[in-house]
Amino acid sequence: MLVLRSSSKTRAGLSLLLSLALACGTLTGCVTVRPEDKEFLAEPSMIYGSEGATAGHEDHVLANREGSAGASGAAGGGCGCN
Amino acid sequence: MQLRTFGIALTFLLTALSVSGGGARADGVVSTTNTIFEEYGGPLHMSVITPGVDARADMGDHVNIAAGYEADIVSGASVAIVDAPSSAPDAISGATSLRDTRHVAHAHLTLRDETTSLRAGYVYGTEHDYRSQAFDLTARTELYERNTILEVSYARGFDSVCDISHPRDQDVVEHRRLPSSEGCFVDGSDRVARDVSLQSFQGAWSQAWTSLFSTQLVLSTQIIDGFQSNPYRAVWLGRSAAQENHPEVRARYAAALNLRFWIKPLRGALQASVRGYRDTWDIRSVTAELAYDQSIAAGLRLRVRGRWYTQTAAAFFSDDYSRMPRGQYFTGDRELSAMRTLTLGARLAWSVPTNDEGEVLGFLDSMDLVAKGDYLTFTFDGFHYGSAAIPNRHAIVGTFGLEAVF
Numbered sequence: 001m002l003v004l005r006s007s008s009k010t011r012a013g014l015s016l017l018l019s020l021a022l023a024c025g026t027l028t029g030c031v032t033v034r035p036e037d038k039e040f041l042a043e044p045s046m047i048y049g050s051e052g053a054t055a056g057h058e059d060h061v062l063a064n065r066e067g068s069a070g071a072s073g074a075a076g077g078g079c080g081c082n
Numbered sequence: 083m084q085l086r087t088f089g090i091a092l093t094f095l096l097t098a099l100s101v102s103g104g105g106a107r108a109d110g111v112v113s114t115t116n117t118i119f120e121e122y123g124g125p126l127h128m129s130v131i132t133p134g135v136d137a138r139a140d141m142g143d144h145v146n147i148a149a150g151y152e153a154d155i156v157s158g159a160s161v162a163i164v165d166a167p168s169s170a171p172d173a174i175s176g177a178t179s180l181r182d183t184r185h186v187a188h189a190h191l192t193l194r195d196e197t198t199s200l201r202a203g204y205v206y207g208t209e210h211d212y213r214s215q216a217f218d219l220t221a222r223t224e225l226y227e228r229n230t231i232l233e234v235s236y237a238r239g240f241d242s243v244c245d246i247s248h249p250r251d252q253d254v255v256e257h258r259r260l261p262s263s264e265g266c267f268v269d270g271s272d273r274v275a276r277d278v279s280l281q282s283f284q285g286a287w288s289q290a291w292t293s294l295f296s297t298q299l300v301l302s303t304q305i306i307d308g309f310q311s312n313p314y315r316a317v318w319l320g321r322s323a324a325q326e327n328h329p330e331v332r333a334r335y336a337a338a339l340n341l342r343f344w345i346k347p348l349r350g351a352l353q354a355s356v357r358g359y360r361d362t363w364d365i366r367s368v369t370a371e372l373a374y375d376q377s378i379a380a381g382l383r384l385r386v387r388g389r390w391y392t393q394t395a396a397a398f399f400s401d402d403y404s405r406m407p408r409g410q411y412f413t414g415d416r417e418l419s420a421m422r423t424l425t426l427g428a429r430l431a432w433s434v435p436t437n438d439e440g441e442v443l444g445f446l447d448s449m450d451l452v453a454k455g456d457y458l459t460f461t462f463d464g465f466h467y468g469s470a471a472i473p474n475r476h477a478i479v480g481t482f483g484l485e486a487v488f
Contacts, residue, residue, distance in 0.1 A: 033229050037293040040344040044431070045351035045375035045383060048288055048298050048340060053115035054429075054454055054481050057132055061119050061479055065460070067393050067417045068359040068367040070302040070336030073286065 048073055109447075110139040113485035121158070124473025125177050128158035138190075146192040154184040154209075161467055162259065164326075164414030165318040165402060180314075182263070184209040197224040210263035211244035211313070216280070231288040239280035242267075245313045246325075247274045254410070257325040260313035278308030298340040306332045317414045320404030326413045329398070334361040338369075350376035353387075365418070367393035381433035389425035401464050416472060419465035427456030427479075445488075452483035 033041065044050045055072075063069040112135070119130040136150035159177040190203035199222045207214040216239035224231050244266035248257050265271030284302040291297065308330060316323040338357035345352060357369040373387030396418040398411035434442050434449040442449045456479040462472050 032227055033290045033293050035227065038290070040294055040346070041290055041296060043344065043351065043377075045353070045377075045385070046296065046342050046344055048296075048342070051429075052483070052485070053113060053134060053136060054117075054452055054483050057115060057117040057134070057481055058456070058479070060132070061117070061130075062391075062423075065121075065417065065458070065477070066367070066391060066423060067365045067396070067421070068334070068336065068361070068369075070282075070304060070334055070359060071284070071300040071338035071357055072302075073298060073300050073338065073340060 110488040115483040117481045121477040126474040131155040148190040152186045163316045214241040229290040233286045237282040241278035242275040254327045259316040259325040276309035294344040300338040304334040364397035383431045385429040391423040395420040422461040429454040447487040450485045454481040
């Protein structure tokens with residue numbers, strides 16, 4: 001019974017993820033910021049990961065002083081300037 | 083071994099630099115980042131100095147190589163036997179000093195075209211009682227006129243921890259703690275190397291929604307399998323003390339949402355992020371951060387921020403195992419208790435102005451300097467050394483960085 005419940009939960013979770021992925025894919029395909037409108041998105045403070053090694057050092061400190069870690073992010077931000 | 087690793091990394095780095103200097107189509111970047119962490123309060127203190135140097139160079143239009151070296155120079159004092167009965171009113175009076183240096187070298191290769199890149203790398207770390215090596219692979223693509231960025235990465239780590247050689251049939255409650263790193267990774271000593279296997283996956287989706295607003299969603303999971311206790315730390319169990327004993331498998335899951343919004347009239351960016359975390363040791367945490375990055379003069383930016391973090395305790399954590407045992411596992415790690423962190427900080431970044439020829443100091447394309455300072459305060463409501471509260475609950479972190487582009 002537990003196995004059945006867990007597998008139906010997994011199926012529901014996968015369906016939700018798939019629906020979200022499809023919705024996101026459709027939605028993002030409709031969103032267009034033209035290159036000439038990306039002046040502010042290209043500012044260093046708007047680019048994810050632009051902190052470089054200083055952010056890496058901070059993650060290292062916090063991972064050693066707190067019980068959790070992960071999802072520390074990726075570079076980029078949609079400016080098309082990397 | 084350490085020197086050889088450092089030598090290989092340095093050779094790689096110098097090769098990258100010489101190629102970047104001589105090649106007509108190559109750009110080279112050299113950077114250094116140096117951090118000082120100082121945790122203070124009472125007899126327990128911890129200092130970590132982390133100097134680092136990195137270099138990367140474009141080899142034509144499609145290839146980039148990078149190499150770097152970093153060290154962790156650690157000194158301080160810690161409690162060897164947590165909750166040990168003491169005649170002194172302050173149970174922390176028996177703190178023992180520690181000192182070690184960790185060396186880490188890395189090398190990465192990136193292949194890229196107009197919108198897609200593939201990055202592969204290797205990281206090696208060594209210290210007296212710990213060795214690690216990891217391979218990582220990252221794939222990234224930009225879609226929909228570069229408004230959407232998808233990135234997936236995988237890392238595989240193989241670590242070794244020094245431990246005392248316990249008799250095979252000895253119960254964990256009789257395990258002695260490792261007294262020192264002497265004899266670690268030396269054949270014929272009474273030390274053994276315990277393995278830790280790590281697998282990390284991460285997926286990130288960055289999206290520009292308008293000319294002023296973007297988001298990033300990050301999902302990650304990590305599976306750690308192996309020896310995860312601190313071999314030096316013992317816990318008082320009632321009749322005797324034993325080396326702490328953590329479960330061997332830990333699966334960690336995290337999801338973060340980051341938002342950036344450009345405030346046009348102020349010429350500044352509002353940055354917000356929230357992260358949820360859960361693992362199979364039953365630690366759950368939430369992190370929230372709010373920052374504001376303001377351009378205050380040509381090339382000069384100031385960022386101020388506040389960060390709040392809270393977590394629950396691990397399922398097997400107890401503040402007193404002699405009165406409240408939690409089954410077969412026991413820990414003296416304060417980071418596995420319920421805790422909160424508040425961080426306040428500021429960061430100053432300066433892009434040095436170029437001369438009329440577009441150069442800095444006559445030979446650089448650009449140079450950026452960064453100075454950063456953070457104050458952290460930790461709250462541990464459910465962790466005590468005997469009856470004494472944790473004294474070292476405050477820390478400051480200072481970072482200085484320099485990046486030069488040739």
